[in-house]
Amino acid sequence: MTILSTRALNRATLARQYLLARTTAPVGAAVAHLCGLQAQEPHEPFAGLWSRLHAFTPDQLDQALTNRQVVRTHLMRRTVHLVTGNDALAWRGRHDSMLRQRVMATYRRELAGIDPDEVAAAGRAVMADRQPRTMTALVQALQDRWPGPPRRALGELLVAALIPMAQLPPRGLWQTTAGVRNLPLATWLGQDLAPLPDDADDPVGQQLVRRYLAAYGPATTADIRAWSGLAGLPAAVKAIRDELITFRDERGRELLDLPDAPRPSPDTHAPVRFLPAFDNAILGYRDRSRIIDDAHLGLSVAGQRAVLVDGRVAATWTVHDRQLRITPPRPLAAQEQEAVGEEAHNLAAFLDQGIDSVKITATLAAVG
Known part of the structure; x- marks a missing residue:
């Protein structure tokens, strides 16, 4: 089996992250290819896209946010990501269990005795009027029923786990300071979230694996897990193994990849690039030694x-x-x-x- 050096993996990552050569792809297509951009710091994606897109200007991302082509939402690893509306609708159901488990684990003591399904139903009833709300306002609307838990814990449970939410503009717009106002994703995007198929082969997980490898590969299954926060992707990997090719890294670990994905020569020149905080090119791996x-x-x-x-x-x-x-x-x-x-x-x-x-x-x- 072919062994890929750390430098070879570095150049593959740079190529797929648009960091070897800036792409002429529009913002929406670039965000889709990158499987989203980590965006808990609302203005950081602008620098990330500037380093990746030819002739990028801030108004391009502003327009994509305001026209709902891309959205800010909790997704991979329970962090806020900037993703396309289509990916938010398609992927959120596959992340639901992980999001709920992580919030419940973080606030185990504060949320003891709480039935998340009851909280979710009550939260959806409040949001049914289609009015954007801050997390604080949503919690206040429910405090008569759940006066015990700290507001932060109950709010995180609602907004980051139980109700798929979009963080609305002007949050995340260029050189704009704005608090978080939430609206259910389905309301903001005008479409229902894709139902999670009842399929042991995990078709949504398969799509996630393919998309991840296109933007980050070659990579280990541990890298996929670290990027997504999802533990349950072995079935998806198994289902598409015949589509993939494999390598080894210098430590002997198996690397998965798509056959036609770019793997430039290790000698390829890499230009200087400035990355924002929490950039995907670094955080998208369990083993970050390639970069x-x-x-x-x-x-x-x-x-x-x-x-x-x-x-x-x-x-x-x-x-x-x-x-x-x-x-x-x-x-x-x-x-x-x-x-x-x-x-x-x-x-x-x-x-x-x-x-x-x-x-x-x-x-x-x-x-x-």
């Missing part, structure tokens, strides 16, 4: 924005006091500094936040 060194794994879960140099995380970046600051963990070579600085100036122009300068510092503080 980030073990010593810096803490950066990816601490919400720090990353800079890729030669395809790997080589620095973090922030905007502060009208300055775009880049902090590498090691001194950058002169050629690397030049490439990072050039892309940083391009990013500063895109962000349009009155940035006066770009500064590359020398060291990166350790993050645990």
Whole structure:
């Protein structure tokens, strides 16, 4: 069986994440290909799309949000994702059990004795008037029946697990600060969610596996599980194994992939790219060694924005006091500094936040 080096896996990831060459695909098609963008920080997807799409402008994502082509909703790993409306409708049912289990586990003590089905029915009755509500307002409408649980716990149960919700604009629009207003996905999109097929081969899971591999492969089954948060995909993988090809990584682990997906040469040039906080290219794997060194794994879960140099995380970046600051963990070579600085100036122009300068510092503080 062919062994793929860490560098080969890196270049495959960059190609499929549109980080080797920017794509001319429109926003909706790009979001669909990427299986969504993690978006709990509402403005981070703009930088992620800028690094991936040719001639991307913020109004393109604003329009996709306001015309309901893409939506913000809790999905993979119980985090807020920006996904297409079609994917939200198709995938949400497959994530329901995971979402409920994670919220109930997080608030086990606070929600003890609560019947989630009763809470869900009451919440749907409140939302039946088709009026957007904050989580606080929804909980207040139910507090006569459930006065005991903390508002946060009951609200998370309702909004992140029991009732498939869209977070409505202006939340997530460019340079706009707005709180979260929720509306059921089916109401916002004008379509019912796809029912979960009663099929042991898990057809929705099969689609998730294929789509994941197209955007992230080659990958292990543990990577698929880490990305989706779903434990129950073995049946889906088994059902489509004849469609897939397999490799081994340098540790001997089996990697699954689609036959015709791009796997560029490890020697392919990788340009500097600036990634937003919690970017999929890093968080989409159980083993992130293809793109980030073990010593810096803490950066990816601490919400720090990353800079890729030669395809790997080589620095973090922030905007502060009208300055775009880049902090590498090691001194950058002169050629690397030049490439990072050039892309940083391009990013500063895109962000349009009155940035006066770009500064590359020398060291990166350790993050645990």
